[in-house]
Amino acid sequence: MLEIRNLSFAVPGEAAEKEIIHDISLTIGKGKFVVITGPNGGGKSTLAKLIAGIEKPTSGQILLGGEDITGKSITERAHLGVSYAFQQPVKFKGIRVIDLLRIASRKKMSVGDACAYLSEVGLCARDYIDREVNGSLSGGELKRIEIATVLARGTVLSVFDEPEAGIDLWSFKSLIEVFERMRKANSDRTILVISHQERILNIADEIIVLGAGSIIGHGSREEILPTLLGTSAAINACGQLTKGGDQ
Amino acid sequence: MDAIQKQILMEVAGLESVPHGAYNIRTNGQSTARSVTANIDIVSKADGSGIDVIIKPGTVGESVHIPVILSEAGLKEVVYNDFHIGEGCDVVIIAGCGIHNCGTQDSEHDGIHRFFVAPNARVKYVEKHVGAGDGAGKRILNPVTEVHMAEGSAMEMEMVQIKGVDSTNRVTTADLAAGASLVVRERLMTHGDQVAISSYVVDLNGDGASTDVVSRSVARDRSYQKFDSKITGNAACTGHTECDAIIMDDAHILAIPQLEAQNIDAALIHEAAIGKIAGEQIIKLMTLGLTEAEAEEQIISGFLK
Numbered sequence: 001m002l003e004i005r006n007l008s009f010a011v012p013g014e015a016a017e018k019e020i021i022h023d024i025s026l027t028i029g030k031g032k033f034v035v036i037t038g039p040n041g042g043g044k045s046t047l048a049k050l051i052a053g054i055e056k057p058t059s060g061q062i063l064l065g066g067e068d069i070t071g072k073s074i075t076e077r078a079h080l081g082v083s084y085a086f087q088q089p090v091k092f093k094g095i096r097v098i099d100l101l102r103i104a105s106r107k108k109m110s111v112g113d114a115c116a117y118l119s120e121v122g123l124c125a126r127d128y129i130d131r132e133v134n135g136s137l138s139g140g141e142l143k144r145i146e147i148a149t150v151l152a153r154g155t156v157l158s159v160f161d162e163p164e165a166g167i168d169l170w171s172f173k174s175l176i177e178v179f180e181r182m183r184k185a186n187s188d189r190t191i192l193v194i195s196h197q198e199r200i201l202n203i204a205d206e207i208i209v210l211g212a213g214s215i216i217g218h219g220s221r222e223e224i225l226p227t228l229l230g231t232s233a234a235i236n237a238c239g240q241l242t243k244g245g246d247q
Numbered sequence: 248m249d250a251i252q253k254q255i256l257m258e259v260a261g262l263e264s265v266p267h268g269a270y271n272i273r274t275n276g277q278s279t280a281r282s283v284t285a286n287i288d289i290v291s292k293a294d295g296s297g298i299d300v301i302i303k304p305g306t307v308g309e310s311v312h313i314p315v316i317l318s319e320a321g322l323k324e325v326v327y328n329d330f331h332i333g334e335g336c337d338v339v340i341i342a343g344c345g346i347h348n349c350g351t352q353d354s355e356h357d358g359i360h361r362f363f364v365a366p367n368a369r370v371k372y373v374e375k376h377v378g379a380g381d382g383a384g385k386r387i388l389n390p391v392t393e394v395h396m397a398e399g400s401a402m403e404m405e406m407v408q409i410k411g412v413d414s415t416n417r418v419t420t421a422d423l424a425a426g427a428s429l430v431v432r433e434r435l436m437t438h439g440d441q442v443a444i445s446s447y448v449v450d451l452n453g454d455g456a457s458t459d460v461v462s463r464s465v466a467r468d469r470s471y472q473k474f475d476s477k478i479t480g481n482a483a484c485t486g487h488t489e490c491d492a493i494i495m496d497d498a499h500i501l502a503i504p505q506l507e508a509q510n511i512d513a514a515l516i517h518e519a520a521i522g523k524i525a526g527e528q529i530i531k532l533m534t535l536g537l538t539e540a541e542a543e544e545q546i547i548s549g550f551l552k
Contacts, residue, residue, distance in 0.1 A: 054530055073535040083534070090531040093463075093491070094549030103545065104535045149535060 001030040001190050002157060007060030009046055020046045022213040033183060033191045035201050038210040044194045045087060046117065047159045047210065052084035074159040081156035087165060089146040092133045097145055100133055117148040122174050138167045139166040147178065160193045164200065172199050179203065201225055251315050251347050259343030259375045260314040270312040272300055275319045287311055291312045304365065311342045314517035315358065318544040320350020320384045321492045333367040335479035343375040345384040355387035362393070364400040372404045378411025394421035394429065398453065408443065409479045409551065410434045417445045425453025433462040436525035446461030447476040451484035460488040465547050477505040480513025489518040493550060
């Protein structure tokens with residue numbers, strides 16, 4: 001479904017280029033729920049941005065359903081079926097929640113349909129539908145609206161960058177239920193989540209551990225999860241949890 | 248009324264035909280249609296320079312439309328309109344001017360509107376400006392609005408100029424007695440080589456008077472905008488003015504919010520922000536499937552809504 005071949009990404013540094021992603025290759029099958037985890041600064045968010053087209057790789061290839069999308073723009077990838085939920089949602093002056101959901105769904109969405117997506121992320125739709133997606137909403141509300149826009153798109157590949165970060169009063173349980181319902185609604189849908197959260201790792205089909213820009217481990221949950229417990233990656237992750245998430 | 252005039256009427260007043268209630272339609276320098284009601288009278292000034300709109304005290308739920316249409320090139324006019332809004336009224340006044348200039352000579356409409364708002368009256372005033380036509384002649388609008396608000400009155404002004412006006416110099420002054428409230432919402436977009444100057448002077452003269460003057464604007468291409476808003480607090484009052492502008496291309500924006508307090512209980516705030524469209528906003532909308540250009544249009548139309 002998603003194939004990454006020898007992907008590298010570097011940024012200009014003071015003396016020399018700094019490589020953020022180093023020669024990564026991996027394949028993610030159709031309908032899989034895959035969690036990417038690992039220490040901070042390991043390249044997780046950068047990899048997600050490379051998949052969505054927000055960053056361009058220095059070298060390597062990205063294939064979606066067998067089609068090379070490396071040279072495609074963000075918009076083209078969106079049309080081919082890539083969705084991306086930002087770690088820190090973007091605010092807009094004057095654009096309402098319903099406007100954003102309508103853009104996401106690419107159709108004249110009824111208020112009822114929009115409400116269904118908001119209810120899915122635990123927001124009382126009536127109170128939110130006409131609100132502007134601006135600073136008057138809390139970080140947690142913005143985050144849930146961000147997740148709702150990805151639900152409204154209903155694409156073959158959904159990438160979530162730390163969906164649990166900043167989810168205020170809404171529980172992790174509800175977030176996990178959203179992912180479970182997504183999978184049930186369409187078994188062909190591939191979900192890629194960047195997370196430190198053990199309860200999200202617990203529902204993964206596969207786990208990828210990324211550190212210093214390289215893949216440290218990639219396998220089934222049964223294989224990888226026990227190796228994470230007690231490792232520096234897990235301790236780092238647990239440390240993040242006590243602080244309420246990595247933002 | 249021809250097709251061009253009908254189109255302008257639709258854009259400035261949202262009207263497909265003559266409106267309900269009181270109205271006065273001015274076309275190419277002449278009053279071409281008028282209707283009055285039992286509560287709202289419209290009278291031409293003796294010297295022909297404009298109209299007086301007189302709204303009886305206690306008039307509630309009625310509206311007045313006074314659109315102006317200029318579709319002849321080279322026409323220049325100055326019009327004086329006075330509005331007398333009686334005590335306890337609650338009315339809507341919809342003004343607006345559209346210029347369609349296909350010629351080489353400049354067309355100009357300078358509307359001077361004076362509002363006398365009696366105690367406890369409420370007014371919503373909507374003014375839209377549009378320009379169209381592909382002639383070399385400029386489309387010029389210089390509106391002057393003067394507002395006198397008595398005790399406990401309230402006025403909400405919505406000023407919109409989105410396209411096609413080459414040059415505009417808007418001057419709005421207001422004085423408010425005790426307990427009066429004035430809210431101004433200005434929406435402006437300029438492009439090409441357009442110039443738009445907008446000045447507000449609001450004097451809060453009575454205890455409990457309040458005002459909120461907010462402008463949102465987008466300047467594209469090589470256009471120039473100046474927003475100059477001054478609130479003076481002469482009593483125990485509250486005032487807020489804000490200019491929020493998106494700058495694009497080679498545009499030029501000058502924002503000058505000013506506050507002057509002459510009373511220790513005057514609470515006044517100003518805010519001004521000018522910036523380009525945030526890159527992350529465009530990226531977010533692109534991840535939802537919009538092109539970069541579509542994302543930009545969506546952001547601007549939302550901002551100016």
